[in-house]
């Protein structure tokens with residue numbers, strides 16, 4: 001049973017873990033070398049600050065720091081006897097586990113872990129309590145790990161709403177090269193083309209390119225560390241992707257569309273590969289509130305968003321989330337207001353009455 005947890009590194013992942021645990025009634029103590037992040041996480045309700053006197057050891061401590069910082073942070077935490085069991089959240093596992101062993105950490109109480117939920121944003125302000133709901137959570141015990149420690153980390157993953165998957169670190173690193181690390185670089189390669197694209201072309205950007213490049217918005221410093229921690233397996237996947245792309249380019253250049261069958265074969269393999277992604281982890285969890293998005297056309301002028309929010313307030317509706325689809329330079333944008341499904345109809349009526357253009 002996990003009643004008390006320590007979270008070291010109160011950024012996106014640490015604060016999300018803390019919020020999820022708090023939602024399950026777990027007492028959480030937070031630590032972070034960045035006092036601002038610590039304050040934000042605390043103010044978001046993620047837990048109390050650990051401080052100089054941590055009290056008796058917690059059931060589990062989660063090190064949610066950048067991969068290279070994990071071994072030393074773990075060693076310090078173990079020297080302070082902060083918890084009975086330790087885990088981390090780093091996106092690479094073999095190098096982190098090797099680093100921890102080299103640093104002299106106690107490997108019987110440390111079970112490396114990796115929650116497969118995240119965002120392209122960093123810091124505690126981007127944290128969400130439901131980030132890991134319905135996602136996998138890799139648990140990668142070393143041979144030295146105690147069975148109680150493995151059980152505690154497995155329980156931690158479950159408390160956060162995730163599905164624990166026990167595997168060894170090398171298998172994990174090969175797997176995430178395929179499903180996370182190489183896809184991230186592929187997304188960056190698409191987005192990097194846009195950095196050189198002319199403004200007129202970018203005005204035509206629709207949802208497709210936004211979907212493909214979402215993860216390219218991730219922190220380059222963190223991702224350089226992640227990729228540098230898993231170089232061989234990532235390079236192998238990238239080489240295969242590069243061969244596919246280079247072959248497609250060659251076939252497109254063949255006279256009179258002679259190479260199109262080869263291009264189609266790649267598209268068909270793509271449909272097949274996408275179909276192999278297990279649905280379970282991609283579907284919204286029943287515990288994540290399903291909101292209805294109400295798209296409202298917004299003029300690009302000062303105060304427009306303020307007026308829209310006031311109109312929503314007057315309708316007595318709570319906005320759960322907001323997303324802006326806006327192409328710079330366009331006279332209009334689209335505000336996507338996420339509201340509870342039962343409030344959507346009232347909102348649409350009230351906004352239309354007040355002259356807003358709502359497209360649902």
Ligand SMILES: NC(=O)c1ccc[n+]([C@@H]2O[C@H](COP(=O)([O-])OP(=O)(O)OC[C@H]3O[C@@H](n4cnc5c(N)ncnc54)[C@H](O)[C@@H]3O)[C@@H](O)[C@H]2O)c1
Pocket residue numbers: 008009010011012013014031032033034037064065066067069073089090091092114115116117118119120121122123124222226
């Ligand atoms: N971003 C994602 O989508 C994602 C998903 C799963 C796992 N991860 C992994 O989780 C870890 C944290 O990533 P994040 O996205 O939360 O980053 P983040 O930048 O949002 O947060 C990192 C936090 O760690 C703190 N920190 C830095 N050095 C530290 C140290 N020496 N000791 C303790 N804390 C330290 C920072 O101040 C910051 O608050 C990384 O190892 C990353 O690989 C990230």
Ligand SMILES: O=C(O)C(=O)C[C@]1(C(=O)O)C=C[C@@H](O)C=C1
Pocket residue numbers: 090091115116117118119120179180181215
């Ligand atoms: O941005 C997201 O949606 C993610 O889930 C990010 C993602 C992933 O590739 O799946 C990215 C890195 C992590 O280590 C884990 C999760």
